Amino acid sequence: MTEPFTATVLGLPRIGPKRELKKALEAYWAGDLTSDELAATGRALRETQLRGLADAGLDSVPVGTFSRYDQVLDTAVLLGALPERYTGFADPLDGYFAAARGTDELAPLEMTKWFDTNYHYIVPEISPGTQFSLHPETLLAELAEADALELGVPARPVVLGPVTFLRLSKAVGSDAPLLDRLEELVPLYADLLARLADAGAAWVQIDEPALVTDLSGEELAQVRRTYDGLAGAQQRPAILLATYFGRADEALRELHDTGIEGLAIDLVAGALPPPEVLRGKHVVAGVVDGRNVWRTDPDRALDALETARAHAASVAVSTSCSLLHVPYALAAEPGLDARLRSWLAFGSEKVREVRALADALAGADHEPAELELTRAGLASRRDDPRLHREDVRDRLAALGEDDRRRLPADERRALQAERLDLPLLPTTTIGSYPQTAQIRSARADLRRGRIDQGEYVARMRAEIDAVLELQEGLGLDVLVHGEPERNDMVQFFAERLEGFATTSAGWVQSYGSRCVRPPILFGDVARPEPMTVDWISYASSRTSKPVKGMLTGPVTILAWSFVRDDQPLAASADQVALAIRDETLDLEQAGTAVIQVDEPALRELLPLRRAERPAYLDWAVGAFRLATSGVADATQVHTHLCYSEFGDVIEAIAGLDADVTSIEAARSHMEVLEDLNEVGFDLGVGPGVYDIHSPRVPSVAEIETSLREALRAVPAERLWVNPDCGLKTRSSAEVGASLANLVAAARAVRSAREVRAGR
Ligand SMILES: Nc1nc2c(c(=O)[nH]1)N[C@@H](CNc1ccc(C(=O)N[C@@H](CCC(=O)N[C@@H](CCC(=O)N[C@@H](CCC(=O)O)C(=O)O)C(=O)O)C(=O)O)cc1)CN2
Numbered sequence: 001m002t003e004p005f006t007a008t009v010l011g012l013p014r015i016g017p018k019r020e021l022k023k024a025l026e027a028y029w030a031g032d033l034t035s036d037e038l039a040a041t042g043r044a045l046r047e048t049q050l051r052g053l054a055d056a057g058l059d060s061v062p063v064g065t066f067s068r069y070d071q072v073l074d075t076a077v078l079l080g081a082l083p084e085r086y087t088g089f090a091d092p093l094d095g096y097f098a099a100a101r102g103t104d105e106l107a108p109l110e111m112t113k114w115f116d117t118n119y120h121y122i123v124p125e126i127s128p129g130t131q132f133s134l135h136p137e138t139l140l141a142e143l144a145e146a147d148a149l150e151l152g153v154p155a156r157p158v159v160l161g162p163v164t165f166l167r168l169s170k171a172v173g174s175d176a177p178l179l180d181r182l183e184e185l186v187p188l189y190a191d192l193l194a195r196l197a198d199a200g201a202a203w204v205q206i207d208e209p210a211l212v213t214d215l216s217g218e219e220l221a222q223v224r225r226t227y228d229g230l231a232g233a234q235q236r237p238a239i240l241l242a243t244y245f246g247r248a249d250e251a252l253r254e255l256h257d258t259g260i261e262g263l264a265i266d267l268v269a270g271a272l273p274p275p276e277v278l279r280g281k282h283v284v285a286g287v288v289d290g291r292n293v294w295r296t297d298p299d300r301a302l303d304a305l306e307t308a309r310a311h312a313a314s315v316a317v318s319t320s321c322s323l324l325h326v327p328y329a330l331a332a333e334p335g336l337d338a339r340l341r342s343w344l345a346f347g348s349e350k351v352r353e354v355r356a357l358a359d360a361l362a363g364a365d366h367e368p369a370e371l372e373l374t375r376a377g378l379a380s381r382r383d384d385p386r387l388h389r390e391d392v393r394d395r396l397a398a399l400g401e402d403d404r405r406r407l408p409a410d411e412r413r414a415l416q417a418e419r420l421d422l423p424l425l426p427t428t429t430i431g432s433y434p435q436t437a438q439i440r441s442a443r444a445d446l447r448r449g450r451i452d453q454g455e456y457v458a459r460m461r462a463e464i465d466a467v468l469e470l471q472e473g474l475g476l477d478v479l480v481h482g483e484p485e486r487n488d489m490v491q492f493f494a495e496r497l498e499g500f501a502t503t504s505a506g507w508v509q510s511y512g513s514r515c516v517r518p519p520i521l522f523g524d525v526a527r528p529e530p531m532t533v534d535w536i537s538y539a540s541s542r543t544s545k546p547v548k549g550m551l552t553g554p555v556t557i558l559a560w561s562f563v564r565d566d567q568p569l570a571a572s573a574d575q576v577a578l579a580i581r582d583e584t585l586d587l588e589q590a591g592t593a594v595i596q597v598d599e600p601a602l603r604e605l606l607p608l609r610r611a612e613r614p615a616y617l618d619w620a621v622g623a624f625r626l627a628t629s630g631v632a633d634a635t636q637v638h639t640h641l642c643y644s645e646f647g648d649v650i651e652a653i654a655g656l657d658a659d660v661t662s663i664e665a666a667r668s669h670m671e672v673l674e675d676l677n678e679v680g681f682d683l684g685v686g687p688g689v690y691d692i693h694s695p696r697v698p699s700v701a702e703i704e705t706s707l708r709e710a711l712r713a714v715p716a717e718r719l720w721v722n723p724d725c726g727l728k729t730r731s732s733a734e735v736g737a738s739l740a741n742l743v744a745a746a747r748a749v750r751s752a753r754e755v756r757a758g759r
């Protein structure tokens, strides 16, 4: 067999340690950078990164996990599966970006979450007319580029596997299962393998995270035939099949005797499969968490590595998944408190951990220095009083069922109707208004000491005034303050809660050029003081219309943070929920009649395996209800959900028991509403009437059509009118025009009904 390696990582971040790629992309899109300059940015990032890995002592380095936008879209290009409408561009790069982001004329492909992460991939469309063809030029060029660096370490090309590619794609124009098309892809992948072998690759990594989801017997058989085909290819590198984000035992058992040489296994989200599955294989053991930021417990890791070694042909140490999901390096965070820092590993620290664990496994004479550091860090973490606060624990222990329950919905509805006096089909927006350069630079000025807190507050209040004036002018019914003071809907709260740390440069790619800095939940959660009350009270004081209090829910705060690994997520969720509950009570006290608690990530955290879903939904719904059931019955609780298909969580949505739920629906309007009807949902609902992810301004007529369609599923008394999601990524011009049409459409439908009702 090909010489096995000992230390590697499964994939790499690409946005750049200082978001160099983000800035280059946005400059290119703005017409301020040439495609050559954009390419040079990518090349420089890849070179620095690969040299870093080689210097750190990895003996196999991944190539091909870079992307100008997204790796699934790249795979569609690799396989010739980009829909035809994106292929006529003079520069193919512009077609690629058109598929990713759309143009004035063309809608982009859909975007959705990559498994249970906060990364979004572009959803390829496969139609009966799609004719696959191989386009390996980019991958081969990156491989050649890596070889030219003469790192002295073999480069290992990485591709997304055919099963996962089809599993993540969307079928259009046919109901036939997409996996039926695996047989068309086998010869292409076989051809690709031959080209990679020709180019000198000893190993190829084929990523198949879809194998950790539930697969039917028929699907497993298709997977089997696919890998029989690939392993049987005439000329090819050794195949490392990489699964991550869970256990893939059924598939790995099925594939054991296909002739695949290596298995990369996630030992953080998953576990070692039975010994017979490992037998004869090169096992790349993912003991270093690629998705979280804690240092790896050396004893537990070495235990797992030794067990793997007892059964496998050889073992390498690796990360559990790509490092795409963690920030580049702790070095960029000198501001984190020293004790917390000693518990943490970002990307480059993880690479060092991998090497050190591989040395320890190989029987190094001395404990590698990196592991000594880890042991010291872990000891101080265990003893830190911030991880176990009696005040927080006592409060949680005293909770009962009544703390997660409100009056029956119809009784609340009557009380709220009286208090709010809203028209039929009330109009509202989801919370954020455009996060302009002006707003962001005010925040940057505050950070750099160029303005003081008073000046900052004054500028944000001016933004709030402008947004309120816009909404009043447009005639919206329930107003929002626009969230100008929030750098991010999760980070903002984490900065104000004890138990969380936040970073200044810990950027992680969310989609395309957009990034987030996930907070680090390290301890028990408490809220030292109100977080949003001053802003909301200010906004309320400026208008006679109701202004929604605007909070992020416990599930979403956790989903978009790095979370504790020393207690169940459910326990952390209740702690965050209590802090949010306290905030709702303070908002109410200050006179707020409508409070929205966003849970866009409710669907995202849904376990990949069906068997684990009920338990998750139970605690997730419980945490939301804990956060929202403290307020009086006359206070209207809203929630907002987006980013996904809701089929699997529809009962949970009803279980949230929010008085009003705004829900992304521009793509499949009636479907969500009918699904909700099926579970007996009888609360307020605002199916988004236009897609905020596109710059397109929807016409009055099309919004009216949406509303009339919605009215076939929902009585007017329960229907709200709102966009799909917040407006922070849109321009002010788009927002003004779109909302004017939204209000006009709502009014038209309203008065048509009133005429009919003879009012
Ligand atoms: N955490 C999280 N996850 C999420 C979402 C979300 O809202 N939050 N939504 C979905 C994803 N959608 C997203 C939509 C937009 C952005 C986004 O716009 N991100 C911004 C950064 C947002 C931010 O942190 N802004 C900060 C910092 C802004 C910044 O870059 N400042 C410059 C200076 C700017 C200046 O001087 O003008 C700097 O620090 O260098 C702020 O406003 O304070 C970006 O990539 O550009 C991210 C995700 C799902 N996951």
Ligand code: MET
Pocket: 430, 431, 432, 489, 550, 598, 600, 640, 642, 725, 726, 727, 728
């Ligand atoms: C990703 S959901 C966003 C909800 C938030 N209130 C906003 O309007 O931006």
Ligand SMILES: [Zn+2]
Pocket: 430, 600, 640, 641, 642, 643, 724, 725, 726
């Ligand atoms: Zn949303």
